[in-house]
Amino acid sequence: MTKVYEKTSMLTDKPFHYCPGCTHGIIHKLVAEVIQELGVAEKTIGVASVGCSVFSYDYFNCDMQQASHGRAPAVATGIKRVHPDSVVFTYQGDGDLASIGTAEIVHAATRGEKITTIFVNNAIYGMTGGQMAPTTLLGQKTTTSPNGRSAEANGYPIRVSEMLATLNGVAYIERVSVHDIKHIIQAKKAIRKAFEAQLSRKGFSLIEVLSTCSTNWGMTPIESLQWLQDEMIPYYPLGIKKEDGAV
Amino acid sequence: MAKVLMKGNEAIAEAAIQAGCRFFFGYPITPQNEIPAYMAKMLPKIGGCFLQAESEVAAINMVYGASGAGARVMTSSSSPGISLKQEGISYIAGAELPCVIVNIVRGGPGLGGIQPAQSDYFQSTKGGGHGDYRLVVLAPSTIQEAVDLVMDGFDIADQYRNPVLILGDGMLGQMMEPIEFGQHRKRVLPEKTWATTGWKGDRPRSIINSLFIDPQELENHNFALQKKYDEIMQHEVKVECYHCEDAEIIVAAYGTTARIIKNVIELAKNEGIKVGMIRPITLWPFPTETFVQVADQEYVKAFLSVEMSMGQMVEDVKLSVNGKKPVYFSGRTGGMVPTPREILAVIKSIKGGME
Numbered sequence: 395m396t397k398v399y400e401k402t403s404m405l406t407d408k409p410f411h412y413c414p415g416c417t418h419g420i421i422h423k424l425v426a427e428v429i430q431e432l433g434v435a436e437k438t439i440g441v442a443s444v445g446c447s448v449f450s451y452d453y454f455n456c457d458m459q460q461a462s463h464g465r466a467p468a469v470a471t472g473i474k475r476v477h478p479d480s481v482v483f484t485y486q487g488d489g490d491l492a493s494i495g496t497a498e499i500v501h502a503a504t505r506g507e508k509i510t511t512i513f514v515n516n517a518i519y520g521m522t523g524g525q526m527a528p529t530t531l532l533g534q535k536t537t538t539s540p541n542g543r544s545a546e547a548n549g550y551p552i553r554v555s556e557m558l559a560t561l562n563g564v565a566y567i568e569r570v571s572v573h574d575i576k577h578i579i580q581a582k583k584a585i586r587k588a589f590e591a592q593l594s595r596k597g598f599s600l601i602e603v604l605s606t607c608s609t610n611w612g613m614t615p616i617e618s619l620q621w622l623q624d625e626m627i628p629y630y631p632l633g634i635k636k637e638d639g640a641v
Numbered sequence: 642m643a644k645v646l647m648k649g650n651e652a653i654a655e656a657a658i659q660a661g662c663r664f665f666f667g668y669p670i671t672p673q674n675e676i677p678a679y680m681a682k683m684l685p686k687i688g689g690c691f692l693q694a695e696s697e698v699a700a701i702n703m704v705y706g707a708s709g710a711g712a713r714v715m716t717s718s719s720s721p722g723i724s725l726k727q728e729g730i731s732y733i734a735g736a737e738l739p740c741v742i743v744n745i746v747r748g749g750p751g752l753g754g755i756q757p758a759q760s761d762y763f764q765s766t767k768g769g770g771h772g773d774y775r776l777v778v779l780a781p782s783t784i785q786e787a788v789d790l791v792m793d794g795f796d797i798a799d800q801y802r803n804p805v806l807i808l809g810d811g812m813l814g815q816m817m818e819p820i821e822f823g824q825h826r827k828r829v830l831p832e833k834t835w836a837t838t839g840w841k842g843d844r845p846r847s848i849i850n851s852l853f854i855d856p857q858e859l860e861n862h863n864f865a866l867q868k869k870y871d872e873i874m875q876h877e878v879k880v881e882c883y884h885c886e887d888a889e890i891i892v893a894a895y896g897t898t899a900r901i902i903k904n905v906i907e908l909a910k911n912e913g914i915k916v917g918m919i920r921p922i923t924l925w926p927f928p929t930e931t932f933v934q935v936a937d938q939e940y941v942k943a944f945l946s947v948e949m950s951m952g953q954m955v956e957d958v959k960l961s962v963n964g965k966k967p968v969y970f971s972g973r974t975g976g977m978v979p980t981p982r983e984i985l986a987v988i989k990s991i992k993g994g995m996e
Contacts, residue, residue: 437839439710451848457837459709459849462732465702468694472706472714473837475690476664480839498702501695 404430406455415608415615417572418446418514422453424572424582425485425512428589429456438481439473441466443495445487446520454485464495467502470509481592483510488529489519492554499558499600506563506597510588513554516605517626524610528552531629536610551629555602559635565597567635571604571627573619584634596638604630644819649784649809650675652820653743654683656791657715659822662741663689664714666703668696668722671755672811673745676717697722701729701742708738709849711836713795717743719811720761721752724769730804731770735851737866739798741791742776743807745814748976756976757811757897762953765808766925773863775870776806777877778924780895784818790922792825797877799830801869808924810949812897812978873926880928881920885935888917889995890988893932893946893958895921897978902947904981905988912985914992915940924954932961942995944968947984949977 404426412418429438435456442450444463451458461469466484474482491499491513502509518536519525526536526543529551533542543551555569566588570581581603588599604626606618613621647655654676657665665684667677677693684691694700700716707714718726723744733740744765748758765778777797781787787809794805837847853859881899884906885891894902899920909916919935921928935941944962946955946969955970962968971987973979 436841439837439839441706448852451850455840455846457840457847459706459837460736460852461705462702462728465698465705465729468699468702469706469709471692471699472664472666472703472708473710475692475703476707476710476712477838497695498699501699 402426402430404435404455405453408452410453411449412446413609415606415618416446417605420572420578421512421514421603421605422450424578424585425483426454428582428586429481432586432589432593434481434589434593437479438483439477441470441473441482441484443484443486443490445490447485447487447514448521450485464490464493465498466490466495467498467507467509467511471502471505471507474507474509478508481589483512483589485512486514487520488513488515488517488527492528492552499554500561503558503598503600504561504563506565508592508595509598510592511600512585513600513602514605515554515602515630516607517551518607518610520607520610531625553630555600555635558600563597564600564636566591566599566637567602569602569604569630569632569635571622571632573604573606573622602630644821646817646819647784648675648815648817649787650745650814651679652784652788653717653791653807653809654679656788656822657741657795658683658687660713660792660795660825662713662715662795663687664707664712665689665691666694666700666707666714666716668694668700668718670719670722672747672814673717673719673743675814676743697725698729701726701733704740705729705733705736705738708733708740709736709837711833711838715741715743717745719745719747720749720758723761723764727770730776731772731774732851733804734774734776735772736849737802738804738849739802741794741798741805741807743809746808746810748974754976755811757813757949757978758974758976759810759896759898759949760951760953760974761808762924762948762950765806766927766957774866775873775925776804777801777873778806778808780808780922780924781813782896782899782920784813784816785820786922787813788820788822789825796828796830800828801873803869803873808896810897811976877923878926878928878930879922880931881922882931882935883918883920885917885919887940888915889940889942890914890916890991891935891941891944892916892918893921893944893954894918894948895924895954898947898949901979901981901984905984908981908985909988912989914988916988921954927957927961929961932958933963936962936965941966943991945988945991946970947979948972949979950974
């Protein structure tokens with residue numbers, strides 16, 4: 395029998411704890427496959443953050459550090475400065491990166507730290523049970539915006555990729571989605587480009603991945619994928635925001 | 642080796658470099674700015690890395706990352722900045738990472754002032770961050786001692802995989818004294834096999850982590866930490882007993898205050914009052930045994946804790962003396978430094994009350 399598919403060795407055999415319908419699993423797989431395909435698994439050090447992906451150190455089959463809430467880019471900076479030839483990535487959600495961790499991500503980006511950030515944006519706090527995130531869309535209901543997010547009370551959802559793309563230290567930023575096969579393939583290409591930017595020491599790279607949270611959105615997995623496509627992509631347009639250090 | 646005249650903050654930085662520290666992450670705050678400035682000048686010349694972080698919060702998390710990656714790493718700050726680092730320090734203690742943190746203490750609370758103080762004793766010794774953890778807290782009273790403690794501090798940190806805090810004050814950081822490097826006795830240290838250096842399958846995968854979601858696992862982790870702290874308490878207590886023989890009044894003081902007390906002891910002697918001093922060099926582990934032994938002496942009539950605070954270490958003195966003898970307190974705070982004369986007056990009034 396011909397082997398047509400094999401799970402990447404960059405993922406451990408530990409079963410994911412993620413909810414049914416959540417796309418974290420797909421994103422983990424893409425990141426792991428890219429690291430393996432680039433042949434850099436042995437020199438990769440990952441940084442897990444706080445949120446649903448807090449246990450990612452159990453899944454990525456490489457040396458890992460677990461960072462406090464929002465501080466993964468600072469932890470990654472410490473690692474990369476000690477081991478400049480290593481490949482360092484952070485895996486952060488939108489609560490972690492776009493709220494409590496704004497200072498750390500902005501400054502890691504503007505310093506041009508040679509690290510890669512995988513930024514998973516599902517427009518809500520998942521692990522803590524569905525609170526409003528800085529990326530929650532206007533009108534979106536959460537436990538802390540029960541009548542829907544209002545611009546007057548809560549301000550506007552933040553577009554992290556566009557904001558960071560203005561910084562000189564950034565080598566590559568792209569926003570992708572994983573709601574269907576075509577976009578999953580596109581997402582993997584983008585993740586590869588981000589790691590390649592790090593390997594060629596061009597500067598900081600970030601891939602924002604639009605993701606689902608069926609549990610806290612209160613939708614079926616199918617409805618979630620549709621909602622991502624219909625509601626999130628119009629506000630968070632996909633595409634390259636910065637390439638080769640040029641806006 | 643010849644003696645050199647150096648400012649306290651610069652001597653602390655040089656001691657760290659001589660101890661093999663090659664990574665420093667900091668953020669500006671008075672009165673410790675000479676430490677990062679010295680590191681910024683020196684580290685790049687010797688293949689190290691100085692990085693001015695965007696905040697104290699980021700700096701301590703860079704320390705976490707660098708330490709987890711196996712490096713000798715230091716950060717320094719002053720009181721309000723150390724408050725900001727507390728979350729990171731708790732994580733570092735929880736993940737059992739070695740590092741040296743310097744606090745050149747200034748008056749508080751809040752933004753406080755920039756003059757010397759000892760009002761961060763509680764924060765340093767009682768766990769400034771969350772959870773059951775301990776820092777080894779080293780309190781030098783001279784610049785030479787600061788140099789020696791910084792150098793040994795890195796070894797202590799590596800030996801026990803625990804953060805070490807150097808607790809100075811604005812006075813110690815800013816003054817100059819002649820010092821000698823190279824007196825440091827190196828410890829035999831374990832290899833950092835746990836560090837994240839890239840996994841080639843030749844050892845277990847390294848995971849730097851303080852998360853234990855299963856309560857039984859977390860309790861076991863805390864038991865293991867406590868076992869380590871017990872070992873530190875057993876082996877690492879440092880204390881100076883100064884003129885304690887025959888003394889009727891024992892002053893407890895550390896750091897800059899202890900230097901002032903040495904003058905007070907002379908002044909008191911001239912007035913016929915026998916005063917001694919117990920000077921904790923490790924504030925944690927606290928030299929409880931020394932206080933117990935001295936309190937048991939017939940000739941000792943009273944204890945007096947003198948601090949540049951409103952009364953913090955005095956609580957540990959009371960716990961150690963345990964009611965055997967009365968314990969008094971005298972303190973100045975907010976950046977005010979007590980004079981020998983005013984402490985002598987307190988001693989005379991205690992002596993008067995005894996007669």
